[in-house]
Amino acid sequence: MTQIKVSLPEEEIPKQWYNVVPDLPAPLPPMLHPGTREPVELPPVLFPTECLRQETSKTRWIDIPEPVRDVYRLWRPTPLLRAKRLEEALKTPAKIYFKYEGTSPPGSHKPNTAVAQAYYAQQDGVKRITTETGAGQWGSSVALGCSLFEMDSTVYMVKASFFQKPYRRVMMETWGAEVYPSPSRQTKSGKAILKADPQSPGSLGIAISEAVEDAMTHDEAKYSIGSVVNHVLLHQTVIGQEAQQQFAAIEEYPDTIIGCIGGGSSFSGLMWPFYHDTVSGKTSKDVEFLAVESTACPSVTKGNYCYDHGDTARMTPLLKMHTLGHMFIPPPIHAGGLRYHGIAPTISVLNDNGVVKTKAYNQIETFEAAMLFARTEGIISAPEPAHAIMAVIDEAVKCRKSGEEKILLFLLCGHGHFDMQAYDDYINNKLEPFKYPKEKIDEAAQELQQLYPWTFE
Ligand SMILES: Cc1ncc(COP(=O)(O)O)c(C=O)c1O
Known part of the structure; x- marks a missing residue:
């Protein structure tokens, strides 16, 4: 068997990011002020100027600054591989390809935007970046970006992960970050949560509140976010653009594109450029886009599509998105990056208009x-993209039954080298198949209805 690996020369690292906003099938609902219900922008005290500009930009193509492309050279272009051994194990006539983002220094797609955000912050004269992290992949990426562009970083890490993954903390500290388990005693919002529940395991919503508060109350600091909002998602489109070139090189084109979704950045990074092909008529294929989440956090498959806050302490504006409610405390699953109550508003629009389908496992x-996958292809996946692997296996098995020779592409957005506890728990039958209860989703909807009755109109 010959291993099929499609590599690209360094010069092929994309020179622009793609912004899906002008090509969405329906207008993107604006962010709203919770009191006035007037459209608002992201708070300027929190974000670098260029990130704010990109956030509301309707420009389709945005230039990637040369210093950012220069850092991308450390690991980009990332490889496109064919999973032939997996195909054989599944006896499928389908071809399974995956784009592998685990080759970056922190081991995932996250630095594609962390590096860009750090560069823009440095241009504004920022001295320190604050952020939250769930599984640790995002915090590590911010720590790396700040280290390369010579700034300090402070990371609020969801308490459950802080203790589950000590080596992620050490990785962040190696790149110079200060890391606190969230809820922490560093912020008012952290202290309030601890007062109500000293044993709180934390959540991404709580950690976001802490990181935002830290940046809001310190002039030298800005905040960096790892998913959900537009400027972050568009930075990830280097992934899909490279994949397009790699498919062109082997004269193939995917029928189905699959990725996991926490906040939606990695999936968007892969799918947006292919979606652009469909809207601009570059392909006549009716490509299927499939986003995969966890049954423990089924924001899109089961959540309500309405306005909600991005964080627990209601510091962020309201975003129209599929949500389980900002008070959501996730079950303790190992896919820390998929434990967010909401989803990118752009994904919600694409899902609401039938472009993106969703599934949960x-x-x-x-x-x-x-x-x-590890036993056939050798790579140990992070727990988050393992959801995409499960979905691609399901699709490949469907092809075995139907005889269709589909070309399936999925995003392996990170490796699982810091997730050995999770694999150990699986091997020793200690994992629970969490499913988020419907009553909790209804409760969250009632709570939102009380706060913002107009949101379900
Ligand atoms: C490896 C990995 N994959 C996926 C995700 C989910 O985020 P997103 O949907 O923004 O890609 C995360 C988030 O932390 C992650 O670390």
Whole structure:
């Protein structure tokens, strides 16, 4: 068997990012002020000037600054690989390809935007960046970006992960970050949560509140966010653009594109450029876009599509998105990056208009898929993209039954080298197949209805 690996020369690192906003099938609902219900922008005290500009930009192509492309050279272009051994194990006539982002220094797609945000912050004279992290991939990427552009970083890490993944903390500290378990005693919002529940395991919503408060109350600092908002998602489109070139090189084109979704940045990074091909008529293929989440955090498959806050302490404006409610405390699944209550508003529009389909799996199914992948393809996946592996296996099995020779592409957005506890728990039958209860989703909807009755109009 010959390993099929499509590499690109360094010069092929994209020179522009793609912004999907002008090509969405319906206008993107604006962010709203919770009191006045008037459209608002992201708070300027929190973000670098250029990130704010990109956030509301309707320009389709945005130039990537040369210093950012220069850092991308450390690991980009990333490879496109064909999973032939997995195909054989599944006896499928489908071809399975994956774009692998685990080759970056922190081990995922996250530095594609962390590096850009750090560069723009440095241009504004910022001295320190604050952020939250769930599984640690995002915090590590911010720490790396700040280290390369010579700034300090402060990371609020969801308490459950802080203790589950000590080596992620050490990685961040190696790149110079200060890391606190969230909820922490560093901020008012952290102290308030601890007062109400000293044992709180934390959540991404709480950690965001802490990082935002820290930046708001310190002049030298700005805040950096790892997903959900537009400027972050568009920075990830280097992934899809490279994949397009790699498919062109082998004269193939995917029928189905699959990725996991926490806040939606990695999936958007892969799918947006292919979606652009469909809206601009560059392909006549009716490409299927499939986003995969966890049954423990089924924001899009089960959540309500309405306005909600991005954080627990209601510091952010209201975003129209699929949500489980900003008070959501996730079950303790190992896919920390998929434990966010909301989703990118752009994904919500694409889903609401039938462009993006969604599916959810429990963590036992996804680790089973990740084990098969590790044993056939050698790579140990992070728990988040294991959801995409499970979905691609399902699609490949469907092809076995139907005889269709589909070309399937999925995003392996990170490796799982810091997730050995999760694999150990799977191997020793200690994982639970969490499913978020419907009553909790209804409760969250009632709470939102009380706060903002107009949001369900
Ligand atoms: C490896 C990995 N994959 C996926 C995600 C989910 O985020 P997003 O949907 O923004 O890609 C995360 C988030 O932390 C992550 O670390």
